[in-house]
Amino acid sequence: MYALPTAIAVTGPDLVLPSPDRHTPSAAVLQSAVQSPRTYSLDQALTEMHTLIEHHGYVIALCPSSAPASVAQRLHAVRSVLESDRIAVVRSDLPPLGLAVLALQLRQLSICDFSPGVLASAARLLSHYIHAGALLGSVTRLDRVPVTLQSHAKSWVPGTQFAVLATPRPELVKVSGGDEAHLPGPGFGTRMLYATGKLAPGWVTGTLAPAWQSQEVTEARLPGESARWWATGRLVEFAAAIPDISVLYQLVSSVRRDDCHWCGLELIGDRCAFCAAPLPPPSERPSQRTLAHGVTALPRGAT
Known part of the structure; x- marks a missing residue:
């Protein structure tokens, strides 16, 4: 047990949800x-x-992979000068609104009985359960999600819109022209957040949210980084994720824990989030502690 919650730190005020x-x-x-x-x-x-x-x-600093190199360099420089093993710099490929949702989930879990090492390494696990994307008015400059030449060509047609899923698995579909666009959604209960740029949110709130059976749909402030991440200001960003802290707790608790052989902190997954040491091969590990199960199977690569 730790007297104070582990600090969740972010690289911008737009990543702090209420x-x-x-x-x-x-x-x-x-x-x-x-x-x-x-x-x-x-x-x-x-x-x-x-x-x-x-x-x-302890401090868990969430840093988007899209951030300028100078941001990550400054964080690592601070960690190095302080010579502290209590700072975890966690890079994430999630789009801005999805990263804000991840930060909120870690904030919720920080008041539970998870050790700092488990909490930091849980960021990677939880990211697999966040469905983050955007409705875009253009994909001509989008380079963070695979875009076909055909989609690039259609993007020049006035009024064309695209629904893009960035995580957990990239997907892009054309929305305009009366097509029944479909994005693969989560198979579990979620709360959807959406943030409006220079497009109307009707398709997201009226079509996507019901198709994904989102239990709640809430508007959020559009992160300042969103237009750069999605390469257009004509967008509506969205993210659907598990809102219930008890489910999040059960999800993280169900994963096997190990002790980092380098810094001694607990971890889940294959790498310590604080010192970056990889987990040794199974043959070189001490006997494992296995926690109780009770959550649906984890996606491949999540642990």
Whole structure:
């Protein structure tokens, strides 16, 4: 047990969704990632991170893979200078709204009895259960999801729209022209968040959400990074995920835990999120602790 919840830190204020209840803590917005190194010195960044460690013991910093290289470099520099094994820099391929949902889920789980190592490595597991995508007015410059030459050509036709799923498995379908567009959805209960750019959200709220049997549909603020991530401002971003903390808890609890052979922290999966040490081959591991099952089978590659 840890006296204070592990801090969940993000690289921008748009990645902080409102707390669903009074128990869920907010996320720490890292000013070292928001502000330019010219205006926010390394000393300030060190003080910022040191303060978080002092108050929370451990820090899990979520950093989108799409962030400028300087952001990740600054985070790793801070970790190196502090010589701290209490900072986990977790990179994620999720689009901006999906990453905000992941941050919220980790915030919810931070008040449970998970150790920092399990909580940090749970980010990878939970990402497999977040269906994140967008309705786009153009895919001509989209490079984060596979786009065919035919879709590129159709994108030049006025009024054409595309529904794109980025995770857990990329998918792209044409929506305009009365087509019955279909995106593969989750096979479990979710809450859908959507954020509107320069397109109307009607297809997302009126067609996609019912098709995915979303239990709740809520509008959110469009992250500032979304237009760059999706390569267009003509979009409606969406993300559907498990909202129930008890289900999230059961999901993470059902996975086998190991002790990192390098730093000693608990982990789930094949790599420690804090020191990045890989899990040794089965023949070199000590006897494993297996927790109770009670969740549907995990997707391939999730553990």
